[in-house]
Amino acid sequence: MSPGWNLGNTLDAVQNEGDWNNPPVVATTFDDIKVAGFKGIRLPVTWAYHFTSQSPDWTVDPVWLQRVSDVVDMITSRGFYTIVNVHHDSWVWADITASSANITAIEERFYKLWYQIGTKLACKGSQVAFEPINEPPGSTAEHGAEQNKLNGIFLQAINDAGGFNPKRAVTLVGIGEDSVKTSQWFKAPDKKFANPWAIQYHYYSPYDFIFSAWGKTTWGSDADKASLEADIAAVRGNFTDIPLIIGEWSASPTSLEAAARWKYYDYFTRTALKYNTIPVLWDNGNDQLNRATHEWRDPVALSIHTNAIKGVKNTLPESTTDGAATVQQSSAxxxxxxxxxxxxxxxxxxxxxxxxxxxxxxxxxxxxxxxxxxxxxxxxxxxxxxxxxxxxxxxxxxxxxxxxxxxxxxxxxxxxxxxATPVLGATTSKLSATSADLLIPITWAGQSRPATVKAVKSDGGFLIDDWTQYLPTLQQARITYSGQWDWDATHVILKASVVDAVRAAGKTTTFTFEFWPRESGNVANYTLTV
Missing domain, CATH: 2.60.40.10 (Immunoglobulins)
Structure with missing residues (x-):
């Protein structure tokens, strides 16, 4: 499986393949992945909207089962290994933490679903592995115990389905496919099952850098590297003799600064391999491969990753790593x-x-x-x-x-x-009466994207996350990309959640849009008045 790639936001789309940002997958996409040097593909699949009956049978639409089988064949016919899973069902109907959760019904449906998947894919050989469920919600030891039980139900179902399934490799999961929760509560399956098994977890850390939160636009300090290594080493230390796979990881070229991103790709990959852990890159169709043009959005990052997989040393651009710096430099x-x-x-x-x-x-x-x-x-x-x-x-x-x-x-x-500093089409407006995104016209003048956004109320308080006062200067009062701010070709965008926060605060708020390079004065202010 190493290196691996995710066919994200496709068969896992809610409710149907093609409903999100990607059209139905075609075989040539896997040709592109082959050329890029990947060896394995994780195939996320959402089944929730393809049941044709309710309890006790929970019949899955045979057309959907056939579609999944056909995509598996596209993958394996090109020499890939693949992991097929149950994806967004984890929050659609299988959320064991929901106040209305009927655990008995979830277990019944889970067994019936995996029995049908196992039956349909029973004749697929050793290139095909299974993963019981993606990122199951939970926060307690009781939730962890229930997920261990679901892992057992999954194993029983595929074994009952027969064919190659009793010998099929599986990647079992803990709560959230989170490294800490998995380490705390995961239990090995019953030895009556002969399936070779690994543990799969996901890694999107540090959160502030990976998700462009709170103005964190640097990565690569000794402390950054030590933290990443400690995380991956801890999982290996807790599961010394068990195969490990990081089924999702990424550092998006959409919002992250290039030099910091490339350093992260290199160090993450080398560290995963150091601890004998397989990395599988998450790709939602917007970040990595442009499936329509067959081009990678960041071919440098891809090359860094594949060279690191081979053990080849990469040259990397220097960039600011000191979080306390008030100006940031990048050799990219x-x-x-x-x-x-x-x-x-x-x-x-x-x-x-x-x-x-x-x-x-x-x-x-x-x-x-x-x-x-x-x-x-x-x-x-x-x-x-x-x-x-x-x-x-x-x-x-x-x-x-x-x-x-x-x-x-x-x-x-x-x-x-x-x-030069981009120019906003307006610098102020009145708070709207209803909840909606606020699109502010902009004339770009350099890189056509912001670096981050600062939000300060008229009384000097921070609009969101007041605790950021304890962060370095370039992170204080900053809000988070995607959920709170965004941009397009002609606008910077304050998301409805931020506009609603201004309404709840009842205070006029000034938003400072900061641009690349991050230096004094390369900003534009916009005031939302109450």
């Missing part, structure tokens, strides 16, 4: 400010034993000593060369990409960006 970019002189720019790299082999722009090889020079870990691009890419008055935006090839590992890119 050359930022040039509009209406300023073009000067030489030096970028630092973690070479990790590699050397720079060549540099290109638009396929044209740059001349060492003329266009750039190398001194130790630093690469300096001359003012004369950079002046061929932009002038003080070049229109803001991404103007060029420098491709760097090293003696080993992933090739890197450096985006050359002319920037």
């Amino acid at each position: 970019y050359i930022y040039h400010k509009l209406n300023t002189s073009v000067t030489a720019t030096t970028l630092g790299f973690e070479l990790n034993g590699n050397t720079l082999v060549d540099a290109k722009v638009a396929g044209k090889t740059l001349v060492k000593g003329t266009h750039y020079s190398v001194s130790g870990k630093d690469v300096t691009f001359s003012a004369a060369f950079l002046s061929t890419l932009l002038t003080p008055t070049t229109k803001p935006g991404e103007v060029a990409t420098i491709a760097l090839t090293f003696s080993a590992g992933a090739a890197l890119t450096v985006n050359v960006v002319q920037y």
Whole structure:
């Protein structure tokens, strides 16, 4: 399975395949995954909306069973291993923590579902593994015990279904597929089952960096690395002789700064392998592979991951890792400010034993000593060369990409960006009477995305998460991407949840949109008045 990839937001969509952001999967998608170097595919499937009868039979629509079987064949015919699961059912009908939960009914339905999946896929060979359920909710030892029971019900069902199932590999789960809860409450299955088994857990940590929360836009300090390693080492330490698989992990190119993201990819991958743990990349169809164009949205991250899997050392761009810093630097970019002189720019790299082999722009090889020079870990691009890419008055935006090839590992890119502070189409409005997203027109002037958003009430208090006062300066009062702020091609967006928070606070609130690079003054304010 290593490295593995998730076909996310597809057969697991609620309610049907195609209802979310991806069309029904086609076989060529798996060709793309093969070319990219992946060996295994996790196949999330939501079954909740495909039952044609109720208790006691819980019959699954045979058309849906056939569709899942057909996709499994698409995968295995290309030489992949695959893990088939029960996905969003975990919160649709199998939530054992719900106040209305009927545990007996959940157990009955769970058995009947897996018996039918097992029967349909009974003749699939050792390339196909099963996972009982995705991220089952829970927070107590009692919940953990019930999940252990469900793991046993799952094993009984597939064994009763016959075929290859009594020999089939399975990845059993703990509460939430969370590493800590799994370590606390997971119990090994009954030895009467002969199925080879592993434990699957998921890893999206640290939360603030992975989910662009509270202004956390850096990663890679010694403390960051130590925390990640401690997490993965702890699970291995608790399950010393059991195969482990991280069935979901990711660091999205949508919102995360490139250099920090690339360092995370590299260190996470190497650390997982150090502790004999298989990583399976989560891909919801928006973050990694563009299935329509067959292109990877961040090919550098992909190359870093696949090289790290092979044990090849990658060169990585230096970037700010000190959380207390008030200005952040990144060697994944050359930022040039509009209406300023073009000067030489030096970028630092973690070479990790590699050397720079060549540099290109638009396929044209740059001349060492003329266009750039190398001194130790630093690469300096001359003012004369950079002046061929932009002038003080070049229109803001991404103007060029420098491709760097090293003696080993992933090739890197450096985006050359002319920037000014973006301009909002309005700077104030009255709080609406109803709950809705607030779309604010913007004219981008550099990278077409914010770095983060700060929200401060008229009395000086923080609109959300007052505890962020104890965080470093560039994280205080910041709110969280996706759930609280977003953007599109022509707007920055305050989500309805944030507008509602202003209403609940009853205070006029100023939102400070911060842009890349994160430096003093590269912001735009918007006031929502009550």
